[in-house]
Amino acid sequence: MNMSQATTEQRGAPLGFVGVGTMGRPMARRLLQAGHALVVFDRDEAAVAELVALGAQAAKSVREVADRARIVFTSLPTPAIFKDVAIGANGLLEGETLKILVDLSTVGSRTEKEVAAGLRAKGIETVDAPVSGGAAGAQKGSLAIMAAGASAAVEEVRPLFDVLGKVFVVGTEAGQGQLLKLLNNMLSSTAFAITSEAFVAGMRGGLDPEVMISVINAGSGKNGATLDKFPKHVLPRSFDFGFPVGSVCKDIGLAVDECQALGVPMWVGNVARQMWNYAAMQDGAARDMTELVRYVERWSSTDGLEDSQA
Template sequence: MSSSQASSQRSGRLLGFVGVGTMGRPMARRLIEAGHALIVYDRDQAAVAELEALGARAAASVREVADNAHTVFTSLPTPAIFKQVALGDAGLVDGGAIKILVDLSTVGSRIEKEVADGLLAKGIETVDAPVSGGAAGATKGTLAIMAAGNPAALEAVRGLFDVLGKVFVVGDRPGQGQLLKLLNNMLSSTAFAITSEAFVAGLRGGLDPDVMMSVINAGSGKNGATLDKFPKHVLPRTFDFGFPVGSVCKDIGLAVDECQALGVPMWVGSVARQVWNYAAMQDGSARDMTELVKYVERWSSVDGLAD
């Protein structure tokens, strides 16, 4: 147990958590299981009830969380929702207890900076801390946390990060963690898209998929898709990685926009974004991202493989 955790437990200080969905729920659960007292809010009452059964206190509103917790975590799906939760009417900004916001969402650096400025005007520090590793990493506590913010605020929550995974301090300003997270996700989703095309091409050419992946992973073509997602979720045809196509579209869209704003042309990234957006338009927005392979199979007229 870290000194930060022990201090939190001795003081009985509540931690807040807003947004306990696919990623937020297992992270909140880990904090509870590590001995921390949590007050949680989400529109999904079933998700809240699951944590309440583990000992969390259910809040009726975002404001109730901010009125009771010194440190509040957010894990929210879109930039608009994050901004509303943080700065909207009866949002975190109006809370009577909150002093540090730890944002675990992927919302882009521009919104993160806007929210951080709005909160700082009320004396609330923002720790920009998006995570990578998916729902499995959140459950196991093996997430990569890309943290940026005021060094004193970062130090105050560092022990809490140890419960969730490994923290990398990437900067001293909110927004820098968001940029790195978007670059990471763009690399991951682009690698998956091109691996899907290569995989289907190999099948069309008569190659054995297991042999193909073994050879690629022994050579220079290996990447996160060939090392992890294909062996675990595509080749067994389970398609259960736990991250929807719609979220990929959001993240790669934010990434391309931010990179272009920095003056980078983004030819490859723009094409990858088009591939994912097209898949989402084919009724795929809610589907697991690994199901992109099914669309490539269908577009390539690979018989008997697409469900």
């Protein structure tokens, strides 16, 4: 049986999905809308109920998902939770049906490699496939998916990735997708941090923020913050990008640790990490990441952008 035949014949069997939160729920919804049967589990009963209303089947445990589905997706918030779900007691590795775990989480390469080794001992392949694009990208099916794993497993799940966004095969070993995702997130969060400082400085110097955006995006300073987050979520003062400061701290922390383990000193990365961690300690962990600007305004003893535009 070749891979195209396998995918076609297995389409009628349910896919599994564990972790249907901010990112997992819209991805699971897209799989349902594409016609796939789905069995889901999450501790948040309301999130599960929303998907059940769209046709998903609810599982009573992680183990049940792996008992019923050959391919299981995970989208989980921390390395510890992912490890417990995958290889802990009554975890996915104890399932009778699971053959491919597709991990969409951001948990770092060391945890991913440890989990992949544990699952492989049970005959289960891991496709390391963290995603970039945020909740909006998950809803639109425009995520960038960084997939790494055994070629046969990656090819089998590729049609499912096409429902979620654009897949980039970045390697053949679990952990390589995690490394690239962490590097991407570190660049993004560092760009937002320095952009926040630049805009607060510009406001203190009397510059119009709309003019600043236009000029910077026409010049060499443009980045993801100036092109997207500032015009959509900061200047309107909505601060609703949908990714919390605490998650930024987790990702940039994992990124800096991995880079240092590879022998890179991380002068800039460490400073950016400290800035985000300090914001989190000032009651900011649960706040939207775009609210970092408010902390820079406070630390600068300056009027906020909102007050300056009033």
